[in-house]
Amino acid sequence: MRSSQISSTDSSKVLLLLPACVLLSAVLSLCVGAVAVAPGDIVSALFFGRNDTVAAKIILYTRLPRTLAALLSGSALAVAGAVIQTVLCNPLAAPNIIGVNASAGLAVTLACALAPMSAVATPVIAFAGALAGVLLVLALSEMTGASRMTTVLSGVAVSNLFSAAIDAVVTLVPDALSGYSDFRIGGFASVTMTRLAPAAALILVSLALVMTLAQQMDILALGTQTAQSLGLAVRPVRLALLVLAAALCGAAISFAGLLGFVGLIVPHMMRRLVGEESQRLMPACAMGGAALVTLCDTLGRVLFAPYELSVGIVLSFAGVPFFLWLLLKKRGGHAGD
Amino acid sequence: MIETNDLFAGYRGEDILRGVSLAFRPGEVLALLGPNGCGKSTLLKAVLGLIERTGGEVRYDGVPMARLSRKEIAQRAAFLTQSRTTPVITALRMVLHGRFPYLSYPRRYGKADYAIARSALARVGAAQYEDRNVGELSGGQRQGVYLAMALAQQTQTIFMDEPTTFLDIEHQLSMMETARELAREGRAVVLVLHDIPLALRMADRIAVMQDGHLAACGTPQEIENSGVIDAVFHVALHAADTPHGRQYYCMPQEEDS
Numbered sequence: 230m231r232s233s234q235i236s237s238t239d240s241s242k243v244l245l246l247l248p249a250c251v252l253l254s255a256v257l258s259l260c261v262g263a264v265a266v267a268p269g270d271i272v273s274a275l276f277f278g279r280n281d282t283v284a285a286k287i288i289l290y291t292r293l294p295r296t297l298a299a300l301l302s303g304s305a306l307a308v309a310g311a312v313i314q315t316v317l318c319n320p321l322a323a324p325n326i327i328g329v330n331a332s333a334g335l336a337v338t339l340a341c342a343l344a345p346m347s348a349v350a351t352p353v354i355a356f357a358g359a360l361a362g363v364l365l366v367l368a369l370s371e372m373t374g375a376s377r378m379t380t381v382l383s384g385v386a387v388s389n390l391f392s393a394a395i396d397a398v399v400t401l402v403p404d405a406l407s408g409y410s411d412f413r414i415g416g417f418a419s420v421t422m423t424r425l426a427p428a429a430a431l432i433l434v435s436l437a438l439v440m441t442l443a444q445q446m447d448i449l450a451l452g453t454q455t456a457q458s459l460g461l462a463v464r465p466v467r468l469a470l471l472v473l474a475a476a477l478c479g480a481a482i483s484f485a486g487l488l489g490f491v492g493l494i495v496p497h498m499m500r501r502l503v504g505e506e507s508q509r510l511m512p513a514c515a516m517g518g519a520a521l522v523t524l525c526d527t528l529g530r531v532l533f534a535p536y537e538l539s540v541g542i543v544l545s546f547a548g549v550p551f552f553l554w555l556l557l558k559k560r561g562g563h564a565g566d
Numbered sequence: 567m568i569e570t571n572d573l574f575a576g577y578r579g580e581d582i583l584r585g586v587s588l589a590f591r592p593g594e595v596l597a598l599l600g601p602n603g604c605g606k607s608t609l610l611k612a613v614l615g616l617i618e619r620t621g622g623e624v625r626y627d628g629v630p631m632a633r634l635s636r637k638e639i640a641q642r643a644a645f646l647t648q649s650r651t652t653p654v655i656t657a658l659r660m661v662l663h664g665r666f667p668y669l670s671y672p673r674r675y676g677k678a679d680y681a682i683a684r685s686a687l688a689r690v691g692a693a694q695y696e697d698r699n700v701g702e703l704s705g706g707q708r709q710g711v712y713l714a715m716a717l718a719q720q721t722q723t724i725f726m727d728e729p730t731t732f733l734d735i736e737h738q739l740s741m742m743e744t745a746r747e748l749a750r751e752g753r754a755v756v757l758v759l760h761d762i763p764l765a766l767r768m769a770d771r772i773a774v775m776q777d778g779h780l781a782a783c784g785t786p787q788e789i790e791n792s793g794v795i796d797a798v799f800h801v802a803l804h805a806a807d808t809p810h811g812r813q814y815y816c817m818p819q820e821e822d823s
Contacts, residue, residue, distance in 0.1 A: 444673040452651045460640030460667035505654040
């Protein structure tokens with residue numbers, strides 16, 4: 230579907246369909262795995278307190294944390310990507326591309342190398358790292374009056390620098406990060422409810438706050454000067470949105486590792502499906518990101534069972550070709566774009 | 567009325583405007599003319615508070631701009647910028663954003679806002695596009711939607727930075743006619759233009775800028791008589807009386823001599 234042809238009705242249909250996709254992906258994630266679990270067992274375990282069966286134990290202690298982690302990280306990274314793209318007025322910007330993920334990862338790695346961290350501290354430190362990364366790119370963009378391409382390229386450079394720093398820390402302090410490869414690729418194999426809870430709280434609060442700023446984001450998307458001339462205090466709103474994007478990225482990375490692509494591809498997919506109005510786009514990104522990551526994680530568990538592919542790998546294999554197909558489709562629809 | 571007094575402003579510590587004093591009077595179309603880089607757009611941005619002033623002052627109805635919030639400025643002056651993005655939203659939604667300066671929490675547009683936005687779209691002859699995405703519209707139609715957004719701000723003063731650039735002649739004349747109508751309603755309309763004959767024909771007053779200064783300001787007749795156009799643009803300005811009023815054209819100076 231070409232974005233320019235999105236009608237309000239089409240957009241509403243997509244917004245009604247997305248919760249069903251999220252629910253379906255969550256149920257699949259809970260049911261599918263090395264041991265198949267019937268949907269009835271899920272209902273018993275989750276809603277009637279039945280925790281005495283093997284199925285219930287699998288759901289409550291293994292699958293539920295993993296499913297929630299996939300849902301939350303997908304939502305968080307997709308919304309963070311949409312916010313960053315709006316704030317930087319740059320459709321190529323995404324948390325993994327402009328170095329936000331890598332700076333959050335570096336903060337976590339450094340903190341782990343210096344001292345063992347509690348579950349509460351990890352998302353906070355990842356948030357601080359993500360915030361530092363996003364502010365660095367914003368500062369570079371503002372100081373140089375950078376074009377869209379320069380902003381992305383400076384972000385790519387920053388991202389590479391931070392990734393090299395992560396590698397250096399892990400080389401020098403091998404015990405800094407257990408499950409290092411999982412962390413680099415992104416995955417949920419070691420997620421527990423204890424680890425997830427503080428990050429989940431940060432994600433839910435940040436998502437709610439982003440939704441309250443939807444109107445301002447639409448004004449911001451008109452360009453800095455137009456936004457200012459319409460009475461928007463651009464700088465504080467931009468800063469608030471970047472802080473929220475950093476909180477979302479940092480919290481997600483603290484338990485999911487450096488998941489790539491979600492923050493880039495989901496906002497673009499959703500723009501094509503529901504348009505650019507933030508009041509529709511942000512909920513669509515939250516639901517689309519949740520469903521995509523959860524489905525990819527489930528695929529990773531079943532495709533080569535008993536071996537398991539990390540969700541980051543599946544996301545790349547499934548998400549990137551789909552994204553390229555969308556781009557090519559657009560090019561076919563808009564000669565000379 | 568908005569007025570500047572000895573205004574200095576620029577970018578990254580370098581002044582582009584150097585001591586501009588100018589009043590934007592209600593009920594008239596003021597055309598800002600000048601070569602590229604002389605500070606026309608910078609003047610509009612400084613008057614709207616979009617860039618920092620380094621000296622002088624801007625007053626809105628006698629009140630220093632520094633005492634006004636960004637929303638208060640937006641309730642007094644609208645700005646049609648030179649570079650415009652094309653968001654994937656409907657024309658009506660776009661025009662509704664003109665009501666943003668009046669929104670308070672929870673920032674939802676009400677029935678009155680929709681009525682004002684639809685009226686603004688009708689005013690620029692774009693009512694039939696209200697449900698179409700802005701990206702689908704032609705350059706002229708899109709310009710109309712942007713103008714409608716500025717009109718929806720319901721301000722006393724409207725600044726337009728090169729509103730006729732890239733428009734075909736029909737849309738250029740339509741844009742200028744809308745500017746004239748707005749002035750007849752008592753608004754101050756300020757246009758940055760590169761088309762000297764169009765400006766001399768349609769504006770009530772012309773301000774000519776050169777190197778950050780105001781080189782001259784007056785009625786089209788006064789500007790024509792002053793020879794400032796020839797001096798600033800290095801052209802020879804000619805005029806001829808026709809059944810359609812006084813018409814202007816510019817020729818290279820060397821061919822004139």
